[in-house]
Structures are given as structure tokens and as C-alpha cells.
Amino acid sequence: MSQQQSETVFTYGAPQLKFGSGASDEVGYDLSQYGVSRALVVTDPGVAATGLPQRVADQMGRFGIEALVFDGSHVEPTDESMQQAIDFARDAGPFDAYVAVGGGSSIDTAKAVNLMMTNDGELMDYINVPVGKGANPANPLKPLVAVPTTAGTGSESTTVCVLDVLSLKVKTGISHARLRPTLAVIDPDLTVTMPPGVTAASGLDILCHALESYTARWYTTYDRKQPEQRVPYCGSNPIADMWSEKAMSLLGASFRRAVHHGDDREARHDMALAATFAGMGFGNAGVHIPHANGYPIAGRVRDFQPKDYPSGHAMVPHGMSVALTAPEAFRFTFEAAPERHLRAAELLDPGVSGDGGSADTLPAVLIDLMRDIDVPNGIGAVGYSEADVDDLVEGTLKQQRLLATCPREVAAEDLAGIFRASLELW
Numbered sequence: 001m002s003q004q005q006s007e008t009v010f011t012y013g014a015p016q017l018k019f020g021s022g023a024s025d026e027v028g029y030d031l032s033q034y035g036v037s038r039a040l041v042v043t044d045p046g047v048a049a050t051g052l053p054q055r056v057a058d059q060m061g062r063f064g065i066e067a068l069v070f071d072g073s074h075v076e077p078t079d080e081s082m083q084q085a086i087d088f089a090r091d092a093g094p095f096d097a098y099v100a101v102g103g104g105s106s107i108d109t110a111k112a113v114n115l116m117m118t119n120d121g122e123l124m125d126y127i128n129v130p131v132g133k134g135a136n137p138a139n140p141l142k143p144l145v146a147v148p149t150t151a152g153t154g155s156e157s158t159t160v161c162v163l164d165v166l167s168l169k170v171k172t173g174i175s176h177a178r179l180r181p182t183l184a185v186i187d188p189d190l191t192v193t194m195p196p197g198v199t200a201a202s203g204l205d206i207l208c209h210a211l212e213s214y215t216a217r218w219y220t221t222y223d224r225k226q227p228e229q230r231v232p233y234c235g236s237n238p239i240a241d242m243w244s245e246k247a248m249s250l251l252g253a254s255f256r257r258a259v260h261h262g263d264d265r266e267a268r269h270d271m272a273l274a275a276t277f278a279g280m281g282f283g284n285a286g287v288h289i290p291h292a293n294g295y296p297i298a299g300r301v302r303d304f305q306p307k308d309y310p311s312g313h314a315m316v317p318h319g320m321s322v323a324l325t326a327p328e329a330f331r332f333t334f335e336a337a338p339e340r341h342l343r344a345a346e347l348l349d350p351g352v353s354g355d356g357g358s359a360d361t362l363p364a365v366l367i368d369l370m371r372d373i374d375v376p377n378g379i380g381a382v383g384y385s386e387a388d389v390d391d392l393v394e395g396t397l398k399q400q401r402l403l404a405t406c407p408r409e410v411a412a413e414d415l416a417g418i419f420r421a422s423l424e425l426w
């Protein structure tokens with residue numbers, strides 16, 4: 001038998017989940033079931049201003065749990081901001097549980113704090129190679145309850161923590177099964193205060209998670225792995241497909257309404273459900289070109305300041321950074337799986353028929369949506385020009401772990417073509 005046997009196995013992991021209006025009022029009870037007596041609530045200043053984290057902290061008191069709120073998470077965390085959060089926790093600890101109330105930024109910060117409060121060494125030891133040492137945490141972490149206030153990242157159900165390493169100008173992460181929250185509490189009511197710009201950007205993250213996992217390389221096309229080589233991302237597979245398809249239908253029905261009518265509870269409910277479903281899909285299948293491109297687009301930002309994000313802070317929000325090259329990326333991957341690209345277009349826009357569709361069908365649906373929800377018109381609109389293309393390509397090529405999930409072999413000149421065509425989208 002040949003050594004290059006193809007893969008026959010895929011894996012599926014997900015945390016305990018509690019979903020629905022009012023679910024966040026039960027966090028005190030949930031923590032009491034883990035025998036917790038002192039918890040750190042991790043959030044950011046914008047979410048703290050809504051009063052939600054304090055409300056969650058207050059109801060813990062009824063169960064005899066002392067709760068301390070840390071509201072210093074950085075929007076899109078950096079190694080420095082995470083270190084500050086860790087230092088705070090070391091001073092104020094010990095804690096026997098962590099509760100993240102916020103978007104991906106707060107949830108990821110809580111994951112890093114939990115990791116470093118339970119394991120030796122420095123943050124850099126655990127960051128993915130080649131940036132860090134990629135060490136595995138030797139000790140189990142404390143319970144982490146993740147309560148998302150955006151509908152986007154799915155970080156409440158993933159094993160990943162994303163951060164910017166400032167000295168290297170690179171966005172990378174820590175990835176290990178032990179980082180997965182113990183419990184995800186998704187309460188759509190918490191997302192109602194999310195401003196339109198954040199609703200749009202975080203919703204685009206859902207869209208790309210669903211589309212990229214749905215079009216990821218099929219799991220049997222990889223070489224057979226040994227049990228110790230298995231990674232959380234195993235390519236598209238029947239279980240991830242189911243979640244991704246459902247997420248796309250919900251986005252098709254409710255994304256525009258959630259952005260333009262933030263108080264529409266049904267739309268918020270659908271978006272929260274879509275984020276959860278997409279998180280369960282991409283957390284197992286993986287993502288590819290749009291996310292790989294998103295890293296240098298976000299990492300090399302000069303002075304773009306997005307609407308509805310903290311002022312005085314140049315950034316391309318994660319969801320926006322991944323979506324800006326998505327139409328062109330899916331034009332490129334179309335030939336690897338035409339039927340999947342057309343099915344995705346139909347799910348996202350029931351007015352479109354996949355019959356007789358082409359490589360242009362899905363990009364047209366995406367561009368229509370992006371224009372309707374006021375996304376900047378291409379990477380040109382967030383500050384990049386033709387002269388930056390080589391630099392951006394170089395940044396994308398560093399994301400080999402993600403590019404390996406692409407359904408087609410992708411070379412530097414293909415990426416350059418995608419960036420060039422994404423300078424202006426409509």
C-alpha cells in the first residue's frame with residue numbers, strides 16, 4: 001500500500017452552548033455548577049459602557065461568587081494589550097473562572113489570560129510558529145464562559161486566540177484545544193446595542209467563515225494523518241457543510257436588516273444564530289484565501305479609521321479585512337467546485353438561481369451585499385494602492401496554514417491578481 005494514503009477521517013469539536021434571549025442572566029448559576037467562588041469578567045471599554053458586563057457580574061453575587069471586572073481589553077488585541085490584561089489578573093488573582101463579555105477581542109483576551117494564569121512561561125512560548133514557539137499548554141485551563149456581544153467571530157466556540165505581534169507587525173494566534181471556552185452563552189439581546197459599522201464588519205466575518213469553510217478543500221483530498229498529527233481544521237466535511245449552509249441562509253434573510261434596523265430583534269437573533277453556526281463550521285473545516293489576505297490588510301493599515309469603532313485608532317476591522325478580497329477570491333476558486341459556489345450564491349440570495357451560473361455569480365451577490373451595508377469600496381478605500389500589492393502578497397504567503405485549506409493551488413501571482421482586482425469592487 002502506498003504511503004500517500006488519502007484521509008478518511010474528520011473530527012468535530014464544539015463547546016457546551018446556551019443560546020437565546022435572556023441566556024446571559026443565567027451565567028451566575030452556570031458558574032456555580034463549576035464550584036466557582038471568584039471570577040474575572042473580561043471586557044473592553046465600549047462594551048463596558050453598555051452596562052452589560054457589570055450586569056453579568058452583579059448576578060454572580062446571588063450565587064456567592066465574587067466577580068471583578070477588567071474593562072481594558074484592546075479592540076483587536078496585541079501582544080502588549082494581552083500582557084497588560086495578564087499582569088492585571090496576576091495582581092488581582094487568583095481566580096477560579098473567567099467570563100468574557102464582548103466581541104472577539106474580549107473573548108480572545110480572556111483566553112490568553114486564562115492560559116497564562118494556569119501555565120508557566122511567556123505568551124510568546126504559546127504563539128504559533130514561526131512567530132512564537134507553538135508550545136502546548138501543559139496544564140488544563142480554568143473554566144471560561146464566553147458571552148459574545150457581537151455576531152461575528154465565533155470565538156466563543158473556537159480553540160483560537162488571535163493577536164497582533166506589534167514588533168513584527170504580524171497578526172497571528174495561539175491555537176490549542178484547551179483554549180476552547182467551557183461554555184458559550186449566546187444571548188442575541190446583547191447585540192442590539194452594536195452600532196451599524198460593527199454589525200456590518202462582524203457580520204462579514206460570519207459570511208467569510210461560512211463561505212470559506214464551505215469551499216475549503218474536501219477532507220479526503222489530504223494525505224492520511226496519524227492520530228497525533230490531527231489539527232482542528234480538517235477541510236470541508238459533511239458536518240461543517242451543514243452548519244455553513246444554514247449560516248448562509250440566515251445571513252441571506254437578515255444581514256441587511258440587522259445593519260439598517262439594529263433594533264430588529266428577529267434579525268439580531270438570526271445573526272447570532274448564523275455566527276454560532278458558522279463558528280461550528282469553520283472551527284472544524286478551516287478558512288482560506290480571504291482570511292489569509294485579511295491578515296496583511298489589517299496588519300499593514302496606515303491611517304484608515306472605520307466608522308463606529310474607537311476613534312483615534314487606525315485599523316481595518318477583522319471582518320472588513322477578510323471580506324474586501326472575498327469576491328475576487330471566490331472568482332478564483334470557482335473552478336475547483338463550481339456547484340458549491342453556485343449553491344452558496346443561492347443560499348445568500350434566494351433571488352439568484354445557480355442554474356447557468358458562472359464564476360461571476362457569487363462575486364456579484366457578495367458585492368451587492370457589501371454595497372448595501374456600506375462597506376468601503378475595495379482595498380483602495382482603506383488606503384492601499386497598486387504599489388502595495390507585492391507587500392500584501394508577501395504577507396498572505398506567510399499564512400501557509402490557511403492557504404493549505406484552499407481548494408486550488410494558489411501562487412504568488414494568483415494572489416497579486418486577486419489584490420489588484422479588489423482595489424475597487426464596484
Ligand SMILES: NC(=O)c1ccc[n+]([C@@H]2O[C@H](COP(=O)([O-])OP(=O)(O)OC[C@H]3O[C@@H](n4cnc5c(N)ncnc54)[C@H](O)[C@@H]3O)[C@@H](O)[C@H]2O)c1
Pocket residue numbers: 044045046047050075076077102103104105106108149150151152153154155158159160161162163190191192193194195198201202205309310318319
Ligand atoms: N478567536 C477566534 O476564533 C476569532 C475568529 C475571528 C476573529 N477573531 C478576532 O476577533 C476580533 C474582532 O472581534 P469582533 O468583530 O467581535 O469585535 P470587537 O470585539 O473587536 O469589538 C468591536 C467594537 O464593537 C464594540 N462592541 C462590541 N459589542 C458591542 C455591543 N453589543 N454594543 C456596543 N458596542 C459593542 C466594542 O466595544 C468595539 O469597539 C479580532 O481581533 C479578530 O482577529 C477571533
Ligand SMILES: [Zn+2]
Pocket residue numbers: 153205209291318322
Ligand atoms: Zn474571521
